[in-house]
Amino acid sequence: MKVLIIGGVAGGATTAARLRRRDENATIILFERGEHISYANCGLPYYIGEIISERDNLFVATPELFRKRFKIDVRLKNKVVAVDAANKEVHVKNLDTGTEYTESYDKLVMSPGAEPVKPPIPGVNLPEIFTLRNVRDTDRIKTFVDEKDPKRAVIVGAGFIGLEMAENLHRRDVFVTIVEMAEQVMTPLDYEMAAGVHQHLKTKHVEFYLSDAVKAFTSADEGVRVTLNSGKELDADMVILSIGVRPESKLARDAGLDIGETGGIKVDSHLRTSNPDIFAVGDAIEFVNPIIDRPMLAYLAGPANKQGRICANNLVDGPKHEYTGTLGTAIAKVFDITVAATGVSEKTLKKEKIPHKVSITHAFSHAGYYPDAKPMTLKIQFDPENGKLYGAQIVGYIGVDKRIDLIAATIKRGGTVHDLTEIEHAYAPPFSSAKDPVNIAGFAAENVIQGMVDIVHWQQVSERDPEKDVVLDVRTQAEIELGMIDDAVHIPLDELRQRLDELPRDERIIVYCAAGLRGYLAARILMQHGFKQVVNLTGGYKTFEHATMKQSNEDIFEKMHLGQDDIVYSVDPARLQSAGQLVKVDASGLQCPGPIKRLGDRMKELKPGDTIEIKATDPGFRNDVKSWAGMTGNHLLELSDKKGTLIARVQKGSTSEQGFQAVRANKNGLSLVVFSDDFDKALAAFVLANGALSAGKAVNLFFTFWGLNIIKKQKGPRVRKDLMGRMFGAMMPKGSKDLSLSKMNMAGMGNRMMRDRMKAQNVDSLEDMIQSAIEGGANLIACQMSMDVMGVKAEELVDGVEIGGVASFMDHASRSDVNMFI
């Protein structure tokens, strides 16, 4: 048997390798128009972001391996230009030599994949506009980022690849703006689930425009100007077009094969096209959705690989092995969160007019009492009569992957919400809860089907009729102070039985709590006390709030000057072209406070409007110079980092003295110098810090000498250190969990007792306090000089800690009305 395969990546390479395992004698020729086969498309964004550091790691298998181990004739840079189905031949162009030749086949397999959509927008072919599909595209993008050091990128299209690129460019210190035509990112998700992603992106300082599209790209002095339909103009050094892909079905269409309504190559359940000697697999095929029986495309590596195996089996055994379709189960990391979906979304169910219900639940990744439990939101779609599962979506931090896989496996077997309630999972506190989030999703949905409670969505609450509906908030007083639904009546759950008379019996009561559980309990109380029309808001206030908040995040970089580092400066760009004299100062090699001192000394000699360009190699200078400029009333115009050399431009302010006075007059902050690494003192520092934050104060903690041990990562990375650094490192605590009590430590027993006691008293752990201080906006500054002396490296410190020197501290201290030394 002679088998030709078009396309040498996921579907094609898998078919070839499996075929060889099944048939040692088959002649197998693999045509790939690119320069590589069997590479990890899915890893490409992470190589650009330098999470995957070795380019070679992208190659799962090499042509040599395919030739030697599998006896497969791999023909790189050979493009199949036509298929002559009648004569069972393909016409191939050798892209190196330009020559064409013909190859005959007994069976042909097409796995040509999907191509990025490039709409005919004016300027779409400008050199700074990229698409990402293969290694070649990846090399182009990575080389551009490495060499051109872009500062601003516009990503057009917020699908999975667009968001992965947003994260990876952000990692490379590029300011990212996303433009998305739809009203939400990631279209496989329903709106309120995408809303969770929007809110997360905001915290990452990603700018994004929703419900807006690109009208034109024009070449600008530096990079590209992107004009949106709304008239908004965005300047960028580079653009990634990730507005979607479409099946590469032209070759098949030209060969007379049937093309489906989605544009994919039509195949039967044995993956045969309309010509029985031609098979097709991967992104290019259209297949029937196993849940709703409608044609679908799936641009996913898992299905392509599985189809390759089935296809090879059918090539050898004849049409015996059935492909049962895919649910389109997909997952993506979006900065700190994981977003996953499987099956059919609610919006598709609505479009297809399929009766359904949904349930949204919030749960924790593992037992709440075990450290680091992280929230996740699960949405499931199901048949209102029999509970058959249609689909699910999950947004969370950890453990999203295993939950989506459990649900996908249940759906794949035609399972119901009742099956979810019975899913047996491995449980110990670090991994899950006795009731796993998937069980809870099942319970909530089962309650709906069994008539224990009816639910409404956030949209229905937004569109409620105030004449007929009463909204009842059953959360606590403390919770409602942070926000509640307009016009809601507030009766805390624990007072509900005593206050039933306050509620009308002839109106519908929409009950809600934070996440849905207390709302359900309240609904049960009301229903059992004769209230006839009671519904619970699914997903509670959390989902409602996310979905009704502002979704987009526009103009966050506007009117700001972008430094050549990753910092945005609120500086009038006109000032950058100021007419004063420019004085260059070299402070390279000086340690803190040397560079600042030199800057201050030279500044005294200048007139307002003059600018100093100072070079320094002390890493703490990055923050020091910002602080010093703010403190002295001078203006930091620009700060760049060229491979470890910091170059700052600071302009003398006309009112620098008054500026300093004003700062002093307007003090409202807490500055702590944390010198000790005693557990109890660290605790005291963070109790004060969190307290001050909640009192609205600016909080700054300056960690120096032993205090640095508090803010070390528990499991720091391996870092290169000199002998003294290694010795200090070996002797010192490895992070907050290793600290000792200042008194009664008793070889660590005291610390453990203290932690137990804190837990019993519901006092947050030290680690939680550190985290909440960072999240609450406290500045944690590690003293550069102490770090050098103690051999502590930046990589060893917890995320969110800045490195600074005396000037940073002095700036903060001068703005604070409370200064303490711990």
Ligand code: FAD
């Ligand atoms: P491809 O892997 O695209 O291979 C098709 C090959 O055919 C190409 O190399 C092409 O050059 C070649 N070809 C086409 N026409 C011809 C011709 N006429 N002659 C010769 N050769 C030809 N999926 C996931 O499930 N998870 C992910 O995280 C994920 N991340 C991704 C990230 C990126 C950046 C990209 C681009 C894709 C990602 N995917 C992901 C999708 C996944 O890579 C695809 O679903 C999968 O590769 C499809 O396999 P395929 O064989 O159909 O097509």
